[in-house]
Amino acid sequence: MQTFLQPFHEEFRLTGLSGLQPRVVVRRPYLSVRTRLHDSLGRLNDFIWANPREAQRIKREREQTRALNSQSAGGGMVWIPTGKMTMGGIAGAPDEAPMHDVRLSGFWIDREEVTNEQFARFVKETTYVTRAEKPGVSGVVEGGWIFVVVDSGALWKQEPGANWRHPDGPGSSIAGREKEPVVQVCWDDAVAFAQWAGKRLPTEAEWEYAARGGAMHMPYVWGRDLTPGGRWYANAWQGPIGGKGPPVDGFAGRAPVGTFRLNDYGLHDMAGNVWEWTADWYSTEYYKKTVRKDPPGPPESLDPDEPGVPKRVARGGSYLSSETNGAGYRPSARKKAPPAFASSELGFRCARSAK
Ligand SMILES: [Ca+2]
Helix, strand or coil: CEEEEEEEEEEEEECCCCCCCCCEEEEEEEEEEEEEEECCCCCEEEEECCCHHHHHHHHHHHHHHHHHHHHCCHHHEEEECCEEEEECCCCCCHHHCCCEEEEECCEEEECCCCEHHHHHHHHHHHCCCCHHHCECCCCCECCCEEEEEECCEEEEEECCCCECCECCCCCCCCCCCCCCECCCCCHHHHHHHHHHCCCECCCHHHHHHHHHCCCCCCCECCECCCCHHHCCCCECCCCCCCCCCCCCCCCCCCCCCCCCCCCCCCCCCCCECCEEEEEEECECCHHHHCCCECCCCCCCCECCCCCCCCCEEEECCCCCCCCCCCCCCCCCCEEEECCCCCECCEECCCEEECC
């Protein structure tokens, strides 16, 4: 454990009761403690307890946001106020670093992930056909990717007939699962829905800012501990992937949106349930030279692991995320996928600019 003590000073102006005495300025020092802890996997978690004035500012901002959102119908959207955050992390994959400060203008974001019910309404009105339902380059319908457990273990495979209506393969259905997040939608499908709804996808920075709830640097959306009081605050995976036994959090697959605890901005499932597409291209270089105010994402994709394959970013982790596969439910965790990619753990939510 490493601990850094960072001095701050707060200024107080004291005026004598008579008003005749000279004003005295007192500088009271206090400390903001920054602690680094290695978790059970040996990863470095970075915590910062902000100074009291900053904590008060954050508290006020959250109260104002709650008041605004309780007064506003919002169309299922939540107002995220103008502010700043330190984006990224040093505890996860290399592409989450370097941590860098970003300022965001206020924006609206969906309280919940887009559901099967909502996507069905869009398809009915527009007769839209998703990528996974269309013939691929080979001329046959390739379908989306599904996660299957076989004798030799668990694996991902592309399955003809796997699409948003049959999210886990041709034998599956969304009947009775209207409130679950829609999946098997590729990036282009998500953009098409957003345009129909008069919205857009959130940028990667907006998504992380909304997920963090305006809070200080925390490894999880809800705070410091993975399972506070032994409870899971996100639909994730516990134990070995593909293993047997009931899920500790109550869901082996996708959960109806809104089942799990709200974050501090009043948003559901910003950790776990399904990964969510963002507007941005994926690049391992962008954090090193990112725009500091309202970063729009890089102009083009760069993934050194697969040069020449453009990819978009998804965020938030899914019901298949666990401590053993990157803990995708951490607010800084990033997933990369080609825009035409669709899978049973990948959905989205929409955003909207102030004006
Ligand atoms: Ca689960």
